[in-house]
Structure formats: structure tokens, C-alpha cells
Amino acid sequence: MRHVLSREDFDGARIAVVGMGLSGRASFAALTEHTNATLSQWDSKGDDVGARLLTPEALLDWGPNLVVIAPGIPAVSDVYEALNAYKIPVWSEVELAWRMRSVDADGTAAPWLAVTGTNGKTTTVQMATAMAQAGGFTAQAVGNVGDPLITAVTSEEGPNLVVVELSSFQLHSTHTMSPLAAGCLNIADDHLDWHGSREAYWADKARVYNNTQVACLYPVDEPKVAAMVEEADVVEGARAIGLTKGVPGPGQIGLVEDLVAERAYGPERFHSANELFQVKDLEHLAHGDVPVHLLNDAMMAAGLVRAAGVTPEAIQRALSSFSLGGHRIETVAVQGGVTWINDSKATNAHAARASIRAQEDGSVVWIAGGVAKGARFDELVSDISHKLKGVVVIGEDQEPILEALRSGAQGVPVTVIPPGSAKVMTDAVAAARQLAGQNAVVMLAPACASWDQFASYADRGQQFAQAVLE
Incomplete structure (x- = not known):
């Protein structure tokens, strides 16, 4: 009790x-x-x-x-x-939950694993939860995904491991949370209108590492995130663990050919590695090759649960049967040489970039647009222009995307769906079908929020899938 x-x-x-x-x-x-x-x-x-x-x-x-x-x-x-x-x-609700969390008779509370980042949070949290459950924990995904955090942690029958997805909004007013392990997947401009500046957004993301007890995980190819770890005020003894696409050194998780290996926990990390999973364990989640961002998410999830003692065998077992959440790189239909993919959860440029760059050059008809949240898209368009076969622009806030397309994707055909359209997604799907021709991937990866024309990103994805199937 x-x-x-x-x-x-x-x-x-x-x-x-x-x-x-x-x-x-x-x-x-x-x-x-x-x-x-x-x-x-x-x-x-x-x-x-x-x-x-x-x-x-x-x-x-x-x-x-x-x-x-x-x-x-x-x-x-x-x-x-x-x-x-x-x-x-x-x-924040997160701070309240930390202060009110349930404890056992001996005064111990369920440890928290905390995840933030501009993109990939939900997938990582769901993967980590599945890994922990495979390892025998009654783990629960909460926070910015699943049930409210405060409800889960004040329950008498709550989980014995809490995996928390944290947005920058939630972290802004979180002060004393002390997770067992924490990770920031990546950082890119997003929600600048909410925070007021890029620097304020970064500072709130960095709060995820404060008071971490065992492990601060970070991608070594993200210098801004590495700096967050270096500057974090952590519990004495907490270690920094880098995630790399290369062969891992001591204190890292990385790739050895086609398997992910860990040299981060235990005394053996100085002279040997533990195999956590193989890249092929993720193939059933991908359309084509396993995209880099999906590998990143799995590495972060594995690193987090290792801090809680989950075994490599449980990690691999969980990944081999894992399925992505709704509206995240979902194949809706394949017909007439055209593959229709719902990635409505790609609500910022970072997420859209990752999904589109996993496709073949010149194959993508991109459905984009919505509420830009103060972001610009020039860098995104520059990075993905060689992948594009055509673009359909929706949403009320079209000019930032159109401006980026004019300067960075000249020659790519663009169809604009007027903001006042009563059947915006039906019109967008019809326009995409015209641009697709006989061989293409039509991808809804809006890089924007949904609340201008839809109830949520899920509603946007559902309307896309319905229009495609009709």
C-alpha cells in the first residue's frame, strides 16, 4: 500500500x-x-x-x-x-507530481526516467516503457503522453517505474524533479513564440538534466545538448553517457557494424561492451531503411532503462515486437505505385526533416503547413529539396513555407490549398495525387502545429487517412 x-x-x-x-x-x-x-x-x-x-x-x-x-x-x-x-x-503539473508522489511503507517512491527533445519524445518514451515492462517493471508512460503524470504517481497502485515525456512548456516551471536518468534527444527551433526567444527555449529544455541521480544521456553529435549536460547541476556521482553512431568508447552507447552496443554501466565498461539490440530489430517499424531518428530514439530508450537495471535481453525482446504510436510514419495505403504515409505528429521542422530524408531522392510529395509557431523553414527546405517531387501547402500560416520553397526548392511544383477551404484535407489529398504520378511517396509531415484547421495532430492525421482511403 x-x-x-x-x-x-x-x-x-x-x-x-x-x-x-x-x-x-x-x-x-x-x-x-x-x-x-x-x-x-x-x-x-x-x-x-x-x-x-x-x-x-x-x-x-x-x-x-x-x-x-x-x-x-x-x-x-x-x-x-x-x-x-x-x-x-x-x-507545473510535473513539479506538483514530484512533490506529491506516492511512497511505499519504507518511504521509497517509484524512480522516474525523463525524456525531452524537439522531436522523438513520444516514440522514445513508449520504447523505454516497453523495454522496462519486458524487464519486469510495472512501468507506465506518462507526462506529455498517456495518462496525466499527477494521476499516475499519486495512485496507491501506481507503476514502480515512471517514464515521463516532458515538453519545454512543462519543464519551464519544474524545479525539484530528480529523475533516475534523463535524456534530451535533440534541439531545434520550436515554440519560440511561447518562450519568447531561442535561448529561453534551450534553457527550459536543459532543465531535464537538473538533479539527475544516475545518468544524463545525450547525442554526441548535438553540441547544444552536450553543453546542457556539462552545465547541469546533478546529484554527485551521476555520469554523462554519450550516444554515438560510431564505435562506442567507455561511457558511450554506439554502433558496432549493425548492432547497438553499450559501454556505459558497470565496471566492465572500460574493457568490454554489452550488445543491446540489432538495427534489424527496428526494420518492421520503417518504410524502407531504418531512419536515423528511429535508431536515435531506440538508443536513448535503451540507455535510460539500463540505468534502472533492465537487461539487454529484455531491451531486444521489446524492440522486436514494438509498434509506433498513431500518426507517426504510418503507411495508410499503397496503390498504383503511390505510398501514402501519415506523419501528422511531425509538428516541427526537425521531425519533418527526419521522416522525409529517409525516402528516396525525388520521390516525395510533401503535404506541409499549419501553425508555424514562429519558426522559419529555409534550412528544412534546403535539406530536403532533393527528396521532393512536389509540395502541397495547407494551413493558415502558409507564407513561411512558401517563402522557403521559392528560395530553396525552385522547380519543384507547388499546389496551395486556400486557407478558407471547407474540406482542406480532401483537397490536399486530391492535389497530392495529381503531383504523385505513377511512382511516389505522399507524406503528410506538416512541420507545423494543427490547431488552425484541426482539433489536434491526431484529428489531422485521421482526416488525411480518411481522405486517402476514400
């Missing part, structure tokens, strides 16, 4: 839960069940979601001494500005 940690810390507090989406509702429910704090709910929709109407003035007038804030509230918002000015502590 477990009990919730340090509930007395909240007794007598006035806690405002700001943003009543999934995260806010779960936080409010946990505080209601496990504390005697005075609580209030706040949202920009006010009474529509059963909350007080959120304005900085009204929130401050209520007099909170702690605010638990949803990831949808931007760091550059007037709400954050007001709370910071009055020095009111602000916690």
Missing part, C-alpha cells in the same frame, strides 16, 4: 490551478483528494469549463501563495509576468 508524499506541505495553502485542460483538471483532482489546501480553478474560458475567468488582476486578488499552471499558458503571457512580479511560486 502506498501513501502520497508530504501532503502536510499543502495544508493551509491557497493554491490556484490555472488552465483547466487535462493537466489542470488532474492537478485539481489530486489536490482535492490528497490535501486540505484552499483551491480555486482558473481558465480563459471561465464559466464554460466551471472555472473563474482568468485575468492577472482577478488571480492576484484571490491571493494565491502557490499557482499550479497548465502548459498552455505561455511563458511570455501577462499571467506569468504578474506572478513573477509578485514573486508567487509557479509549479
Whole structure:
């Protein structure tokens, strides 16, 4: 039987839960069940979601001494500005979960494995969870994927290993989390409008490594991420573990021909390696050759669970039967020489680049566009132009992509679907079919968020698949 940690810390507090989406509702429910704090709910929709109407003035007038804030509230918002000015502590759901996590009778809590990055977080977390489960843990994927983190960790029957997907939004107001192992997969410009600057975005991603107990994993070919590890304030004894595409040295996980080997844990790392899995164990997940980003995700997942003691045998067993989550490089149909791929979860340039570059030169009809989130696409287009057979541009925020195509992909035919189209995905699929001809890969990899024309990236992917099948 477990009990919730340090509930007395909240007794007598006035806690405002700001943003009543999934995260806010779960936080409010946990505080209601496990504390005697005075609580209030706040949202920009006010009474529509059963909350007080959120304005900085009204929130401050209520007099909170702690605010638990949803990831949808931007760091550059007037709400954050007001709370910071009055020095009111602000916690993410992640911070609240860490402070309230359930402990066993001996006072021990389930360890956390923490994952962030611009691209690949969900796949990595799902892989790590499958590996841990194959190794005998009752592991659960939570955070920015799966169930709310606060719900999982305050349960009396919660998992004995927590694998947490963390966005930069969540990390922004996370302060004391101390994961067993942590990793940042990559870093590229994204969500700059939320954070206010590239530097602020990077700084929030770097918080994943703070207070790490055993292992900070990072790709050696990402110097910005390596710098995050070097500058992190970790628990004494925590080690840096590099992920490389070359032969691994001591303290690394890397490739020896077609197998992934680990020289990161245990005294034998100085003179021998453990085989974790083979590249062919990922072939069933790929359309064509195993893409580099998928290999990166698997290496990161394996490195994280090794910190928890999961065996190489369990890692390989999990990967050989693993399946990707929905809307991530899903083959919808193959007909008339055209392969239709749903990668709606590619919501930024980094993710779109990885998927498109895994295809053959001149084969891709790319469906792109949506909410750019302040990003530019010149570098992306430059990197993938040789892969393109045609482009279909959708979304309300088209100019950044069109400008990049004009300068970096001259000669590639482009069809623009007007932003006001009532059946945007049907029109996009029809246009892509015209551009595809007799031999092509049509790939929905928008490089943008979906909320301008769709309910979510999942809704966007579902509408794409339905239009293709029709």
C-alpha cells in the first residue's frame, strides 16, 4: 500500500490551478483528494469549463501563495509576468507530481526516467516503457503522453517505474524533479513564440538534466545538448553517457557494424561492451531503411532503462515486437505505385526533416503547413529539396513555407490549398495525387502545429487517412 508524499506541505495553502485542460483538471483532482489546501480553478474560458475567468488582476486578488499552471499558458503571457512580479511560486503539473508522489511503507517512491527533445519524445518514451515492462517493471508512460503524470504517481497502485515525456512548456516551471536518468534527444527551433526567444527555449529544455541521480544521456553529435549536460547541476556521482553512431568508447552507447552496443554501466565498461539490440530489430517499424531518428530514439530508450537495471535481453525482446504510436510514419495505403504515409505528429521542422530524408531522392510529395509557431523553414527546405517531387501547402500560416520553397526548392511544383477551404484535407489529398504520378511517396509531415484547421495532430492525421482511403 502506498501513501502520497508530504501532503502536510499543502495544508493551509491557497493554491490556484490555472488552465483547466487535462493537466489542470488532474492537478485539481489530486489536490482535492490528497490535501486540505484552499483551491480555486482558473481558465480563459471561465464559466464554460466551471472555472473563474482568468485575468492577472482577478488571480492576484484571490491571493494565491502557490499557482499550479497548465502548459498552455505561455511563458511570455501577462499571467506569468504578474506572478513573477509578485514573486508567487509557479509549479507545473510535473513539479506538483514530484512533490506529491506516492511512497511505499519504507518511504521509497517509484524512480522516474525523463525524456525531452524537439522531436522523438513520444516514440522514445513508449520504447523505454516497453523495454522496462519486458524487464519486469510495472512501468507506465506518462507526462506529455498517456495518462496525466499527477494521476499516475499519486495512485496507491501506481507503476514502480515512471517514464515521463516532458515538453519545454512543462519543464519551464519544474524545479525539484530528480529523475533516475534523463535524456534530451535533440534541439531545434520550436515554440519560440511561447518562450519568447531561442535561448529561453534551450534553457527550459536543459532543465531535464537538473538533479539527475544516475545518468544524463545525450547525442554526441548535438553540441547544444552536450553543453546542457556539462552545465547541469546533478546529484554527485551521476555520469554523462554519450550516444554515438560510431564505435562506442567507455561511457558511450554506439554502433558496432549493425548492432547497438553499450559501454556505459558497470565496471566492465572500460574493457568490454554489452550488445543491446540489432538495427534489424527496428526494420518492421520503417518504410524502407531504418531512419536515423528511429535508431536515435531506440538508443536513448535503451540507455535510460539500463540505468534502472533492465537487461539487454529484455531491451531486444521489446524492440522486436514494438509498434509506433498513431500518426507517426504510418503507411495508410499503397496503390498504383503511390505510398501514402501519415506523419501528422511531425509538428516541427526537425521531425519533418527526419521522416522525409529517409525516402528516396525525388520521390516525395510533401503535404506541409499549419501553425508555424514562429519558426522559419529555409534550412528544412534546403535539406530536403532533393527528396521532393512536389509540395502541397495547407494551413493558415502558409507564407513561411512558401517563402522557403521559392528560395530553396525552385522547380519543384507547388499546389496551395486556400486557407478558407471547407474540406482542406480532401483537397490536399486530391492535389497530392495529381503531383504523385505513377511512382511516389505522399507524406503528410506538416512541420507545423494543427490547431488552425484541426482539433489536434491526431484529428489531422485521421482526416488525411480518411481522405486517402476514400
